[in-house]
Amino acid sequence: MKAKYLIGLLILLIFSGPLLIAQTSIAYQRFLETDHLDFGLGSYGRIGVGWMPTIESTEGRRLNLNSMGSIGGRMEEQDYMELGVAFYIKPENYPKDSTEIVVQIRSALYSNNLQYFGNSSTGDAFSSLTLAFPEIFIEARHVLVPNLNVWVGSRLYRGGDVHMADYFYFNDHSGQGFGAEYKNSRVSAIFVSSSDTTSTVPPYFFLNIKSGTPGLELRQRIVTAFEHDFHLKENDLLTVLGEWHHMGDPSDEELDINDPDIIASYPGDDGWVLGVKHQWNEIAGLSAGSFNHLALRYGSGIANGGDGGNSRTWNTFGAANLDTYEFKDAYSWHIVDHFLVNFGESWSLNAYGVLNRSKGAARTNGLAETYLGREVYNSKTDWTLGVKAVKYLTDQLHLQAELHHSERKDGNEPWYAMTKLSLVPTLAPTGARSVWARPHLRFVASAARYNDAAMNARYSPYLQLVGSDRWGYYFGVKAEWWTW
Known part of the structure; x- marks a missing residue:
């Protein structure tokens, strides 16, 4: 040991x-x-290589539409790794005292410029290899009274995901804060904070380094969330969700900006979220492991976030009302259905549907002014359907095929659309006949077709690199593992 x-x-x-x-x-x-301490270790990661035959590039690019992340298929994702350790501490009078204490630390490693891990290092200014700690928290379980858990720290605090789209939906409350759980109820508060990169009114003015777009919505705020599970019957679960967002007022200090028409600061604001999720975790008449999860969520005010491939409500969308400088009339709808059907040990069918509709508080649907005279789209709608069939040829040889269709409309722009087919012969060395078998060693062959609007606007990371084209292609050899 x-x-x-x-x-x-x-x-x-x-x-x-x-x-x-x-x-x-x-x-x-x-x-x-x-004897009062124990230790656990876990990891998640993916690594591999990709190739775009169109321009003979040895570093592939995602075929999905812009601002959709992995919604539309994740087979072209870049290298990423998580490594976590957990220390399990027993109370002094164990086993009489049933309290469980966990200290968990999780690191994440990735490259900001899409380089392969093997070509990157933290000492190379051009590789942007980044080390982060998405989790450092302490949790005490069954403390004070039975079934009461409390935690403090930074935590990936979220429910299930649509794995084939790498999409954690409905209740992603990850961040730094604290929370408590009692039986079927959970309450948490996260303190969303952003670095001031403009040296104006710390910390309430934030310049998004990646997009260059300043945003009121990313100021410091407190997000309080409540969830409760209703066990309707065995393997039938209903979860209700509520959130309250509060963002404080910025400093009253006058900013040194010469143009009086430029917006430099907004007052404090609030927002709220309501949601419900129904989970059938076993479906009668189907093989074990089959399920269907359906989620519906509505966000109002500054809590109308959920774009760019993630569903976090605090990442507010759109622009403020320029008469009141508030997000009072902003809103978002978020609907996801995700199911898996296992047909014995022969094959499996995994599918999902995602619909997101978001609007800011400005009067226009199109571009609207925000900080420093910049403009952002004040409305957007996107939807995606995806299906994956897995045929278990043998215990270790699986054939995966994925078909995705995504469409997105930004403001008054035309609908951008992409349809993608991926054929993925897979080696599953553990021999488990399951869509969750890991590790995977995969050969990936993907082809995507874009409509006229997406092609002409180069509305894809792939098209931005190769130029306007009707078709996109990606080949890769990939590996994915998890040991949690």
Whole structure:
């Protein structure tokens, strides 16, 4: 057992940096001296290579529409890795005391400029290899009274996802804050904060470094969320969701801006969210593991977020009303259905549908002014349907085929559309006949067709690189694993 602890703590040292060296050494010494500690290790990741034959590029680009992320298929995703460690601490009078204490740390590694891991390093200014810590939190379970859990820290606090679209929908409350759970109820508060990159009125003015678009919506705010599960019957679950967002007033300090027509600051604002999700986790008459999940959510005011391939409500969409400088009339609708049907050990069918409709508070549907004279679209609608069939040729050889269709309309622009087919012969060395079998070693062959609007506007990461084209192609050899 000591060897397992040593390996895990060595990995933690590598990914946590010198600031944790002393603390980790102390932790390891305590592992050796007490029976009140245990250790767990987990990982998720994907890595591989891609090729675009159109321009003979050895670094592939996503074929999906812009601002959709992996909605439309994730087979062209770039390298990414998570590594997590958990320390399980037992109370002093264990086992009489049933309290469980968990300290969990998860690191994430990725490249901002889409380079392969093997061609990147943290010492290379051009590779932008980035190390992040999406999770560092402590949770006490069954503390004070049975079934009461409390936690503090930064946490990936979210429910299920549409894995074939890498889409965590409905209740992604990830962030830094605190929360409590009691039986079937959960309440949390996350403190959404953004760095001030313009040195104007910290911290209430934020310039999105990636897009260059300043946004009121990314100022500091507090998001309070409540969820409750109703167990209607066995394997039949109904979850209700409520959120309240509050964003404080910025400083009263006058900004040194010469143009009086330029918007530089907005007052504080609020927003709310209501949602419901129904989960059939076993379907009568179908093989084990079959399910259907249906979610509906409405967000109002500054809580109308959910774009760019993620569903976080605090990432507010659109522009404010320029008469009141508020997001009072902004809204968003978010509908997702996700199902899996297993036909014995022969094959499986996995499918999803996503519909997102968002509108800001400005009077126009098209472009509207925001900070510093910039313009953003004040409305958008997108929808996607996707289906994956998996044929288990043998225990270890699976044939996957995916078909996706996505459409998106920004403001008064025409509808952009993409249809994509991917054929993915897959090696599943564990021999499990399941869509969740991992690790996977995959050969990916994808072809996408764009409509006139998407082609002419180059409305895809692929088209932005190769130019206007009716068809897009991607070939790759990929691996994906998880050990959670």
